[in-house]
Amino acid sequence: MNRNPLVSVVMAAHNVERYVASAIESVLAQTFTDFELVVVNDGSTDQTLQQIQPYAQRDSRIRLIHQSRQGIPRVRNTACAHAAGKYIAVLDADDLALPDRLAKQVDYMETNPDVALLGGQVRYFNDQGLLDQYSQTPTDSEEVARRLPERNAFIHSTVMMRREVFRAVGDYRFPYAEEYDLYLRFADRYRLANLPDVLTYYRVHPNQRSVTGTIGDVLFALAARHCARARRRTGSDPIQGIPPNDVNVLLKVGVPSDEIVAALLTLPILNVDRYMAQNEWATARALLTQLDTVLRKVPSSRKARGQIAWLQSCTWKLRQAPLRKLYHLSRACCLDPNRFHDLLVATRNKWNKTLPAASHAR
């Protein structure tokens, strides 16, 4: 076994029995062969381990690490800690690398020693086959540096980074948006770039409905952005170690509450609208309940919670669940008195159908 391969492919696997074997095959089919594959089985409760084991037993380049469920930042850290190569290439267990992915990236990294982290494009696919959708991340490193403080400019399954730099920058920290935080910390001191070529096929899951990410993604992306700003201003990071998955962390660190509220209201509410348009009431309600629980901990969020309650009342029909509808409606009016006006407009429209419907977004 080659103890010091050039590339370590790291893969975190949790309950991916249907996909992990294909992902491993896609690594084994690489035209670049001087690699090791570190698979961390994060306490899977299905047949994931049994799917990986044959490969690990037969191929000495594959190392299987089995641990009890530890969740997102820690699995990735375990995998990267076991990586021995000069470069660490990330591949998620449900995605597929194209055969020349490693070759292309190693080639670029060797010729551009000042680039510390290199991504690429993905093509999306699902169980039915390849989709005609491609990612469009900026390829130029200046463009990446300009865009990264506002939003993510990489797709994690295509990323390759230098191991020393990763050690110097430090581990993944957040339970969500952990990669975005890492890119921002890389960007403090190093150049990052993307290749224009498709390197990976990215699996779109049928139940992966939210285009804009979950509440956790939104909150921790905000935290990552705030930490990056603080680092630039003061030189030190307000968050040390792995923070708990809680909105209080943001408040303690000093993210203004109106920013949290704005972030929570813009992205997920788009999803709620979409769910409601598709008559997926249960999903919409679940998301709204989560939003309400998070917002309850944020100070000066009454108005926002009024809007959430209004939406919650919209998900119930007066004929079928009048009490629930009225309960949320009254909560909305108590939290935000302006909702009385909305209520009046909505009632008038109900009676007078010729007028256009009032929008719930104010």
Place this chain on the structure above:
Amino acid sequence: MPDSPSPYWPCVSIIIPCYKQAQFLAEAIDSALAQTYPHVEVVVVNDGSPDNTADVCKRYGNRIRYVEQENKGVSEARNAGIRAAIGEYILPLDADDKIDPSFLAETVPVLRDNPQVGFVYTDVVEFGQVDFRQAKAGLGGRTWDIVRLLVQPYLACSALYRKTDWAQVGGYRSEFVHAAEDTDFWLSLVELGKVGYYVQKPLFFYRRHGPNTRSSQPQGRASAETYARIIQLHRGLFEQYWPEVLAAWAKRYQEAFAYIRKVEPLLEDYYRLRPGRLEKLGVPLPLARALHNAAKFFHAR
């Protein structure tokens, strides 16, 4: 002659490259000349074979065309034969294999009437020293499935195709000297936008002999490097079907592994029952041999 509304019967050239297979060559040429299809030209390419290939061909005189070249491998030999051929359609045939007299009568109409079909292949019958362990993994004809062709070369080299397609593709790639040149060629045809067509009749006879079909050449139909090269050459095609291909590989691997798991205990018995060992334990030698053979038999299954 087959009935068909169309009166057009294009000329077919059967290309038989031969290297160190003179003992089978006559059978192949006979099967090619015995076609019920009218317009057939047989081209035999002597690929610098040190045996009596030339003598065998001389016996046929003007009924076949004979091309000679120094040894360059099967791809170059086939290309040379096709270059010399005058037929509109091409059927490559290995010197140790045979075709049924009705092969062309069945396949030509398909190719002639369907412009989107690039090559027509048939069901395969294996003959010669057929090992029962090989028979399962054989080249049996199956319905056209591009993913299957990408995962595992399952087509025999004998399929009917158009000479224009051959020219457009640029012929068989000469870098494939020992194997996989046909898989590479079929994939090139697919890249032209053609599909394969499966005639569900056993019209092609594939000879198994000794360790490998191309006896004088190294083992392995698709060794790892050859396969990597094929992936590299047909990158677009593999990218298009990459998820399916990987899933098929993974499935095959898991199945093989499950099989090994199942067989392992049997294998242990097999070694435990070595005759010498049993004899040391006091079992008479004939009985020990019988036990060993029984274990071997069950292991082989």
